[in-house]
Amino acid sequence: MIESFIQVNGYRVKVYSLNTVIVGSGAAGLNAADRLYSYGQKDIAIVTEDIRGGTSRNTGSDKQTYYKLTLSGNEPDSVKELAETLFAGQCVDGDLALCEAALSAECFFRLVELGVPFPRSRYGEFVGYKTDHDPKRRATSAGPYTSKFMTECLEKAVKQKNIRIFDRHQVIKILARDGKAYGLLCLDLENIDDPNKRYVAFNCKNIIYATGGPAGIYADSVYPEGHYGATGIAFEAGVIGKNLTEWQYGLASIKPRWNVSGTYMQVLPTFISTDQNGYDEREFLNEFFTNKGDMLTKIFLKGYQWPFDVRKVENGSSIIDILVYIERCIKGRRVFLDFRRNPGGGEIDFSILAPEAREYLERAGATFGTPIDRLMHMNPLAVSFYKEHGVDLKEEPLEIALCAQHNNGGLSVDMWWQTNVEGFFAVGEVSGTHGVYRPGGSALNAGQVGSMRAAQYIAAKRNGDPVDVEEFSRAIGETMIAAVSMGEALLKGPENNVDEIWKDVTQKMSRVGAAIRDIEGIKEMIKDIKCKLDNFIGIARISTARQLAKAFRLYDILICQYVYLSAMANYIENGGKSRGSALYTDKNGTCPYEGLPEIFKYTLDDGSKADVIQEVLFKDGECTFNWRKVREIPEEDDFFENVWRGFRENGNIY
Ligand SMILES: Cc1cc2nc3c(=O)[nH]c(=O)nc-3n(C[C@H](O)[C@H](O)[C@H](O)COP(=O)(O)OP(=O)(O)OC[C@H]3O[C@@H](n4cnc5c(N)ncnc54)[C@H](O)[C@@H]3O)c2cc1C
Structure with a gap:
């Protein structure tokens, strides 16, 4: 990495020149850096607005899921079958599905080796469970904080390699021209008051963009506080977007931001709404449902039918999401879950629930008391989670909304996760490799696979130094001047x-x-x-x-x-x-x-x-x-001798 200075609009701007900059320190960005270094490209750095920020580091759920190839038991599975499951999500490119399937085991085992505590049996099998849109039992979990563990282990690996991390650097402009990436312009958040240190530029041959989902566009969001993503400036630089209409929304508390899935719903809390000042309390579900058993069953089902799914509006649990949306977004009221009392007050007559819900609660021994009693019985950790985050469910209601949780679409990438802008790779949630539906947990798998693919490609095909600083200035000087001038004008x-x-x-x-x-x-x-x-x-x-x-x-x-x-x-x-x-x-x-x-x-x-x-x-x-x-799932010659010759002779996998 070489350091120099240039003048932009009268400001002194430090320029770092190096082969690759990875933007973002979530599970995808950290993996990209770790892999790239291991593959031999060491002239790299991570740029992140906050090493402790982002979704991977700060989010979780009841049982945060990681989707992977089956690695236990006697249920047959194959790379092709997994690719077909991913492809079946609609609007998915088959080559990306195949890569995500083919590299699934390798990425998963790397995380295991780095220390992510994925549970295994005494014989070493990574036993799985069935998640949504999953025909097998491919899902696993290290608990509520799977992605947090991933970032911790990956960060350790990155630090052991002494990979330079520019923390508190916010990318504000992607420096690209004529379909080619030249670098990045950042704000140095630690030196923001000093005009001659405020702006920092990176002159690089490759950018691995791992900025996560564009959470900042929504107010009602279960992405962690302070995570916004940075997809807009990638569009501005000419990067093509794909499947942008495809998201996942679901019910979540807004303080703290957490999905109210699983037991939070299965214990049948009372839904209430109030005006903005907390007055005029109403049990709005009661006003809608004419059959109480039906209402309770739908609340129960929301527990494991978490994302809003338009196919489940009619006669399904997603009507609950709509009713919450009406209160909050149309009537302008606030919505809460109250665990201290049963819907409609008094005791619940569990015999009026549909068999699926009643039998579950009976088997769980939870056909008694109030929602909080049942929650304490079935999942006390769910109660302590909120207590630790300042909400005592025994004393107060929990404010919720229909929130954005994940963007299935994003920036469009090829099979090496390179975008249409040469040298600009997009990995993790910012890239759009999923379609309309996806198996739960496949986002984390996709982030690991995409970052590994980008690193492989750069190490093999995009070595070398970036352009010299004079050429850098010539090529994107105007873009930098425009950004700096905008900052001045805003001030x-x-x-x-x-x-x-x-x-x-x-x-x-x-x-x-x-x-x-x-x-x-x-x-x-x-x-x-x-x-x-x-x-x-x-x-x-x-x-x-x-x-x-x-x-x-x-x-x-x-x-x-x-x-x-x-x-x-x-x-x-x-x-x-x-x-x-x-x-x-x-x-x-x-x-x-x-x-x-x-x-x-x-x-x-x-x-x-x-x-x-x-x-x-x-x-x-x-x-x-x-x-x-869509690009179909590739059907190529898989005769070993032929694949081996191609691989051996000229590494023509690229
Ligand atoms: C509540 C919730 C539950 C979830 N549960 C699951 C699950 O069970 N299974 C699953 O597979 N997925 C799940 N997901 C999705 C998954 O967690 C994310 O898709 C994944 O963690 C994204 O990782 P990432 O590395 O791409 O981005 P992130 O972890 O979000 O990292 C983005 C990084 O980019 C940095 N950054 C952003 N903009 C800039 C900028 N302008 N300049 C510098 N740095 C910048 C941030 O600081 C951060 O370091 C869940 C998501 C949520 C919100």
């Missing part, structure tokens, strides 16, 4: 209105472009965001340099919202119907229940778009779309 103050704009646009996004999507609302918001983007410097104001980080982030969020909303509008205009975790209002559709507002009229997708992928390019402030067929 004009006197007051800061970034938080206000942020709150407004993220709340709107949760109402308009999340689980419930209505073309009118989407179009209106696109117009509003476009106006904000086009006049960003005129609209946004900050009063101190410390607020630059948030202002640049807001800019990223606005681009991202614009592109995601445009993708939703384009999907609808192309005849797209409700699928996955999204209900698209269709005035000609049917309303699943009498009395629901018009926006809940919808038509279920018939699967006719399952083999086509929507891609989007953001250029000169506009989005252009391309619908293409």
Whole structure:
């Protein structure tokens, strides 16, 4: 790594020149760095806004799942079968599914060797369980904090190799030109007050972008606090997005952010809503359901049917998500789970539950008392979790919302996780390798596989130094000047209105472009965001340099919202119907229940778009779309001697 300085708009900017920069220190970014070093490319560094930040490090769930090839028992499994399961999620590229299947065991064992405590039997079998969209029992878990353990073990490995980590560096611009990546411009968050240290540039041949899901676009989110992603600036640099319409939303508490899945629902809490000040309490589910047994059964089922699934609205548990959405997003009320009393008050008559729910609770010995009594009986750790995070479920209700949890789509990549911008690789959740549905746990597998593939490719094919600093300045000098000038213009103050704009646009996004999507609302918001983007410097104001980080982030969020909303509008205009975790209002559709507002009229997708992928390019402030067929799962000559010859003679796996 070579250090030098350049002048940008009168600012002295330090430039680090090196082969590869990895952006992000989640499970995907850390693995990319660790692998790249092991493969022999040591001229690398990690750039991260916060080494302790991100989703992998700070999130979890009841039993956080890792999906992998079957590694136990007598149930047959194969790379091809796993690839087919991933491919069956709809709108998935087959080559990526095959890679994620083929490298699954290798990535999993690496984590085991690094110390992630995945449970195994006394004979060494990594016994699995069945997760959603899983025809086998391929899932495993190291407990509620699987991804946290992964980052801890990977960080240790990275530190043992003395890989340089630029912590507290926020990437604000991807420096690319003519379809080629040149580097990055960052804010040094520790030196933000010093104009001559504030900006830092990286001149590199390769970027492995591992910035996670674009959580910042939503207000109602179960992504960890402080995690925003940075997909918008990748679009700005010309990186193509794919399957952006495909997300997972579900019920989660908002303080702390945590999925209220599993036992939290199976113990049948009471759903209440209040006005913004906590008054006018109502048990809104009671007002909707005419049959109490049906209501209790649907609450119960929400426990293991966690993500909102539009196929489960009619006669299914996803109606609960909709009712929560109506209270919060349409009526503007707050919604809580109260574990201190049973729905409707008094005792529960468990005989009115459907057999599936009743028998489960009977077997668990939990047909007594109040929800908190049952929760203490079935899963006391679920109670202590909230206690540790400042909410005593025995004393107070828990505020919830229908929250964004995972983006199945993202940046479009090839089979080495390189994007259409040469030298720019996208790995982990920021890349979009999943489709409409995916097996639970496959996100963590995909992050490990993608980061390994990118590292392999760079080590084999993209060695060497970046361009010299003069050429770097020539190529992307104007882009840097534009970014620095934007920062200066924002700093004009006197007051800061970034938080206000942020709150407004993220709340709107949760109402308009999340689980419930209505073309009118989407179009209106696109117009509003476009106006904000086009006049960003005129609209946004900050009063101190410390607020630059948030202002640049807001800019990223606005681009991202614009592109995601445009993708939703384009999907609808192309005849797209409700699928996955999204209900698209269709005035000609049917309303699943009498009395629901018009926006809940919808038509279920018939699967006719399952083999086509929507891609989007953001250029000169506009989005252009391309619908293409999925790439099928490759069927290649797998005769060993032939594969070996190819591999031996010229390493032609690349
Ligand atoms: C509540 C919840 C439960 C989940 N449960 C599961 C599960 O059971 N199984 C499963 O497979 N998946 C699950 N997921 C999804 C999974 O956890 C994530 O997809 C995965 O952890 C993402 O890892 P990542 O490395 O891609 O990104 P992250 O871990 O989010 O890391 C992103 C990194 O990028 C950095 N960064 C971002 N922007 C910038 C910038 N501009 N400049 C510098 N650095 C930046 C961040 O600081 C961070 O270090 C869950 C997610 C949530 C929210």
